[in-house]
Amino acid sequence: MELFLQQVFNGIMLGSTYAMVALGLTLVFGILHVPNFAHGNLYMLGAYVTFFLISLYQFGFWAAVISSMVILGVVGMLVERFVYRPLIGQPHINMFISAIGLLILLENSVAVVWGTSAKRIPHPYPDTVHLLGITTTQQRLIVIVAAVIMIILLQLFIKKTIHGTTIEAVAQDREGAQLVGINVNWVSSMTFAISSAFAAAAASLMAPIFMITPTMGALLVMKAFVIIILGGLGSMQGAILGGYILGLVESLGGGFISAAYKDVFAFGALVLILAIKPTGLFGKESN
Amino acid sequence: MKNVLKLGTFALLITGLLMFAAACGSTDQEPKAPEQEQADDAKAVDKVEKEPIEVVIGFTGPLSGPAAQYGKDNVNGIEYGIEHINSNGGITIDGQKYTFRLEAMDDQADPTQTINNARRMRDQLDVPAIFNPVFTSIAPLMDINSEPDNEFLMMAYSSTPAILHLDNDLTVRIPPSFLIYVEAFADIAWNEGWRNGAMLVTLGGYGDEWREAFREVWEHKGGKIVADQPANYYTETDYSTQLSAALATNPDFLLVGGPSEPTALVVEQARDLGYKGPILLVDQAKQDHVAKILGGTDLMHGVMGVPATADVGTEFAQEFKKGYEEKYGVINTWEAVWEYTAIHALAAAMEEAGSVDDPKAIREAFPKVFPLTGEEYPAEMFSMGPRGAIHGFGGVQRIDDNGEYTTPLNYVWWTDSQDVLDEIKGVSQVGQIELMKIDE
Numbered sequence: 197m198e199l200f201l202q203q204v205f206n207g208i209m210l211g212s213t214y215a216m217v218a219l220g221l222t223l224v225f226g227i228l229h230v231p232n233f234a235h236g237n238l239y240m241l242g243a244y245v246t247f248f249l250i251s252l253y254q255f256g257f258w259a260a261v262i263s264s265m266v267i268l269g270v271v272g273m274l275v276e277r278f279v280y281r282p283l284i285g286q287p288h289i290n291m292f293i294s295a296i297g298l299l300i301l302l303e304n305s306v307a308v309v310w311g312t313s314a315k316r317i318p319h320p321y322p323d324t325v326h327l328l329g330i331t332t333t334q335q336r337l338i339v340i341v342a343a344v345i346m347i348i349l350l351q352l353f354i355k356k357t358i359h360g361t362t363i364e365a366v367a368q369d370r371e372g373a374q375l376v377g378i379n380v381n382w383v384s385s386m387t388f389a390i391s392s393a394f395a396a397a398a399a400s401l402m403a404p405i406f407m408i409t410p411t412m413g414a415l416l417v418m419k420a421f422v423i424i425i426l427g428g429l430g431s432m433q434g435a436i437l438g439g440y441i442l443g444l445v446e447s448l449g450g451g452f453i454s455a456a457y458k459d460v461f462a463f464g465a466l467v468l469i470l471a472i473k474p475t476g477l478f479g480k481e482s483n
Numbered sequence: 484m485k486n487v488l489k490l491g492t493f494a495l496l497i498t499g500l501l502m503f504a505a506a507c508g509s510t511d512q513e514p515k516a517p518e519q520e521q522a523d524d525a526k527a528v529d530k531v532e533k534e535p536i537e538v539v540i541g542f543t544g545p546l547s548g549p550a551a552q553y554g555k556d557n558v559n560g561i562e563y564g565i566e567h568i569n570s571n572g573g574i575t576i577d578g579q580k581y582t583f584r585l586e587a588m589d590d591q592a593d594p595t596q597t598i599n600n601a602r603r604m605r606d607q608l609d610v611p612a613i614f615n616p617v618f619t620s621i622a623p624l625m626d627i628n629s630e631p632d633n634e635f636l637m638m639a640y641s642s643t644p645a646i647l648h649l650d651n652d653l654t655v656r657i658p659p660s661f662l663i664y665v666e667a668f669a670d671i672a673w674n675e676g677w678r679n680g681a682m683l684v685t686l687g688g689y690g691d692e693w694r695e696a697f698r699e700v701w702e703h704k705g706g707k708i709v710a711d712q713p714a715n716y717y718t719e720t721d722y723s724t725q726l727s728a729a730l731a732t733n734p735d736f737l738l739v740g741g742p743s744e745p746t747a748l749v750v751e752q753a754r755d756l757g758y759k760g761p762i763l764l765v766d767q768a769k770q771d772h773v774a775k776i777l778g779g780t781d782l783m784h785g786v787m788g789v790p791a792t793a794d795v796g797t798e799f800a801q802e803f804k805k806g807y808e809e810k811y812g813v814i815n816t817w818e819a820v821w822e823y824t825a826i827h828a829l830a831a832a833m834e835e836a837g838s839v840d841d842p843k844a845i846r847e848a849f850p851k852v853f854p855l856t857g858e859e860y861p862a863e864m865f866s867m868g869p870r871g872a873i874h875g876f877g878g879v880q881r882i883d884d885n886g887e888y889t890t891p892l893n894y895v896w897w898t899d900s901q902d903v904l905d906e907i908k909g910v911s912q913v914g915q916i917e918l919m920k921i922d923e
Contacts, residue, residue, distance in 0.1 A: 199731035202756075206723040312547035312589075313555060314744050316776065324755055331757035406720035407744060411548050411591075415718065450724040456686060456713055458724070 198329045203451040204444065209336050211443025212343035216398035217416060218423035218435040219350065220391035225424060228367070228384055230280050231288070233295040235395060235420060236413025237302035238275075242268045242396025243408040244306055247317050257320035261400040265393040272392025273385045281384065307410040314407035321404075339401045346397060347436055350390070354432070363387055367430065415459075422466045428479030437477060441465065535573055535580035538839045540565070540826070541610035541635070543600035544617060546589035550717050553742040553767070553818065557616045557640055558587045559811050560822030568827065574834045581839050583830065586610065592617045592717050597624060605633050611840050612636035612829060616818065618643045618689040625651045628842075636842040638825060640818065642766050643689050644696075644923045647870040653842050655849060656872045657825045658817070661693060661766050662921040663877030663896045664789070668763050669700045671787065671879070672736055677761070679709045681734035683725050683749060684765055685716035685741030693765050697738060709734050714749075716741025722749050723756065730758050740765030740788070743816070747776035754782045764788030769816045770882065780886035790880035790891035792820055796913040797857025804861070820861045825873070828852050828864060846871070857912035865907055868897060872923070876913060894919040 221235045232238075242264050249260040279298050283290045321334035354360035365373040366383045374380050399408075406412075423442055427434020442462050449461035469477065542561060544554040565583040568574070573582035586608055590596035597620035604610045613628075615621050618641040628637045629651065637654040639646050642661035646654060672680065680701060684690045690713060698708050709732040712725035726749070729737065739749045739762060746768035753762065764770055764786060771791035774780050792804055792815045803823070804815045828849070833839050836848035850867040853874075857863050866874045880891035892915050895904055899920035908916055 199727060202727040202731070203724065206721075206727060209723075210721065307547060313551040318778070324757060326757070331755070333755045336755075407748065409548060409551070412720075447724045451728045456715075458719075 199451065200448075201328060202330045203447045205330050205332060205336075206451070207444035207447035208440065209339055209443070210447060211440035212340050213398045213402050213439075214416075214419060214423055214442050215347060215436045215439025216343050216394050218420045218427070218439045219347065219432060220394040221417070221420045222424040222427070222430060222432060222435040223363070223387050223391045225429070228387060229288075230276075231292055231295055232275075232280075232391075233292075233417060234275070234298040234302055235391070236415075236417025237299050237306075238268060238272065238392045238413075239395040239399045239416060240408070240410060240413035241271065241302060241306060242392075243317075243399035243403045243412065244310055244315075245396065246400040246403055247315050247408055248310075250317055257317075257404075261397060264396045264400050268396035269389035269393040272388040272390075275392070276385050276388035280388075281381065303410050303413075310410075312410055314409045316407055317403045319404045333405075335404055339405070342401055343398070346394065350394070351432065359386065419462060422463065424476075426466050426469050426476055428476030431476070431478035434476055434478035533579060535582045536839075538581050538583050538833075539586050539604075539608045539610050540583055540829070541601070541604040541608065541613035542585055542587040542615070543590045543597050543604070543613065543620070544587075544615055545592040545717070546587065548591050548717065550592055550617075550742040550744075552744055552813070554589075554592075554616060556813070556816045556818035557614065557822050558585065559807070559813070560819030561585050561614055561826050562587075563807055563810065563819065564823040564826035567823075568830050574830050574839075576834060576837050576839065581833070583826075590620065592620065594620050594623045598627065601627065601635070602633075605635055609840065610635060611833075611842055611845065612638050614638040614640060614822065614825075616640040617687075618646070618692075619687050621646060622649065622688060625649050625654060628653050634842045636829075636846055638829065640822060640825075641689060643692050645688070645692055647868070647872055647923050650870075653846050654871045655825070655829075655846070655867075656870075657821050658766070658873075659875055659877035659896060660872065660921060660923055662696060662923065663894050663919065664766050664879065665693070665696045665700050666919060666921055667877075667879045667892070667894065668738070668787070669697070669704055669706070671881075672701075672761075672763070673704050673706065675761075677706070677735035679707050679733070679735045680738055681710040681712070681729040681732055681736075682708060682738045683710075683712050683714060683722065683729050684738060685745075685767070686713045687715070687717070689767065690716075690741060690765070693740075714741075716745040716749075720745065720748060722752050726753050726756055726758075730756055734760070736761040736763055738763045738765065740768035743768050743772035744776060747773040750786070751777055751782055759785075761785040761787070766877075770880070772814050772816050775814050780882055780888075783882050784884050784886055785882065787879060787881040789817055790878040790893075791888055792817060792861070794880060794888060794891055795820070795861060796891075797861060797863060798912055799857055799859055800861045817862075821875070824855055824860045824862050824864055824875075827860065828855060828873070831855075854910055856910050863911055863913065865910075866897070868923075870923075872897070876916070890915060892917060896921045 224230045224232045245264040245267050246260045249255040279294050323334050325332055362378050362383050366380055423438035424435050427438030445461050445465045446458050450458040542558055546554045562585050565585055569582045573580050588600040590600050601613055601624055613635050621639045621641055625637055628635050640657045642658045644660050646656050682694055684694050710729040712729045714722050714725050740746045766789050770788045807815045831852035832845050832849040835851050836844040838844045854865045864873050864875045874897045876893040878891045878893040881889045883889055893913055895918050904918050
């Protein structure tokens with residue numbers, strides 16, 4: 197039983213980051229139909245910015261996380277403005293290509309600036325905690341709590357504020373939204389900023405537990421795509437639930453069956469769910 | 484929605500392709516063709532002026548990703564050795580001077596990319612020898628290093644005994660066999676009264692062999708392996724899934740390891756999960772390096788593994804450590820120590836063979852260059868076995884309950900002859916030497 201709880205806890209922590217990254221991706225991909233492959237690299241960049249602020253300017257951990265979110269928010273807006281906006285209305289393949297270009301650019305720039313070897317951010321909260329028979333660190337608890345808070349705040353923002361509802365409006369009908377006076381370009385910028393800031397937050401929260409490398413986003417973005425397809429494209433609830441499902445599948449499958457096949461379980465779950473429900477968990481039949 | 488779904492599937496496909504492409508496409512730099520031309524030009528002119536000729540030595544290994552530092556430690560060691568050889572005037576064969584240059588390429592520990600790099604270096608740079616530090620890459624390299632007219636000497640930095648079973652005449656295995664650590668760990672653990680062991684060793688050829696070998700020796704003694712939860716140290720950074728499963732079996736000790744950086748994470752995460760018992764590190768992980776990453780030995784009470792390079796015990800070791808750490812700004816590891824000594828052995832073998840470009844002759848001359856001892860080298864090498872294994876000490880060092888390093892024990896593993904041991908004690912600068920014959 198203890199082992200089960202321990203694995204559930206591990207799965208929830210993994211799932212929290214997956215959910216945050218997938219939420220950002222579903223916002224830009226599902227809602228604005230931009231296949232942002234570079235999302236994992238924005239995640240990676242977020243971790244490096246946090247590392248940079250802490251190691252070079254002696255920022256406190258939280259100050260660095262928030263600054264990193266702001267900086268990545270701005271980077272996200274620039275990416276939208278200069279990489280994707282010029283391609284709106286053109287064949288999808290163009291956006292694919294520029295997304296790949298951006299991915300390579302980001303990964304290699306980071307490798308040039310910070311080097312390819314792994315970096316570590318010192319643990320801000322290294323103490324261990326005992327809870328319900330499981331042992332963990334404060335940092336891991338913080339990841340879970342912070343992720344939940346941010347996910348709730350984002351939901352409230354989108355459902356309850358005027359700026360948030362414009363995102364949904366643009367998602368439903370870009371031209372219709374324009375007709376009622378919504379500044380579509382501004383909404384796109386804002387969506388990218390939120391998406392990138394979320395990736396930065398997830399990466400920064402995880403950074404003290406793991407190591408940061410220029411390639412850390414590669415497998416993650418793949419998993420994020422799995423999650424948003426699994427959850428139903430464009431569905432925020434789907435991305436959140438999908439993230440936690442994937443985290444749990446990996447940790448329970450890895451812990452109880454075989455750790456060597458962790459990723460097999462994750463991608464196997466995708467195949468299974470799509471076979472049963474081709475539109476994903478929260479996907480609509482057609483629009 | 485259906486279109487969007489199609490788009491999503493396509494996106495997934497592209498991402499996969501992309502990761503593949505990224506893995507294949509990232510080499511450090513293009514081969515330096517102009518320099519090669521210069522070298523060729525030089526060859527022509529040298530006949531008259533006797534200007535030194537530059538010999539390019541190849542390296543392919545992980546220079547990005549989680550194992551990047553491991554790869555770099557190897558590169559640094561070779562480079563530092565080459566710098567030293569060149570500053571002493573290189574080597575001389577028939578009155579012609581030769582100097583060396585290292586061409587290091589990144590393969591992210593991906594065997595396909597390793598082969599591509601090796602072929603490129605062989606074709607375009609005519610390298611006589613290629614260094615590689617990952618067993619899963621070394622094995623395919625040993626498949627191609629005897630192709631007629633494309634031979635190269637495989638300088639294998641892996642302690643895997645399987646290298647010797649591959650029956651390859653152009654291979655030199657640099658570090659001692661990990662079977663020494665398997666035997667020594669099992670002995671020490673057994674004498675401590677530990678009976679239940681849990682393993683969380685890296686996946687891949689090297690780790691798989693380690694786990695198998697340890698299980699065999701341990702179960703032969705009567706001990707039990709209560710959990711075997713391998714993880715891919717080259718790609719993963721979260722080991723809590725495997726650790727939780729392993730620790731749930733209440734083991735007396737943990738056997739973990741892969742490259743030092745991820746190993747440090749495993750040690751830290753094991754302590755985070757409340758494990759206070761002993762941790763045995765496989766030889767790829769270096770405890771002094773792990774300690775540096777973890778900011779000290781606080782989490783490492785009861786850890787044992789390969790001795791810290793500061794405690795090697797040779798005259799030159801301290802000087803080497805100081806110079807190396809000053810130059811590269813990273814901790815001096817055994818990779819650097821062995822590779823530094825190995826490139827010297829390679830240069831000496833070339834001189835002995837009278838050739839810088841005939842891998843067969845160089846390999847045949849190799850056994851004649853030993854011993855290399857502690858006055859001039861950080862690690863000592865005494866002889867070479869029939870399958871190309873260099874004979875140097877394997878040692879074990881423990882960290883006690885106060886976090887202090889104890890004096891390392893060194894094993895002579897290639898013989899059970901007391902005479903050879905006495906002979907080695909005569910030339911070696913290292914103390915605490917014991918016999919422990921292993922069968923490879």
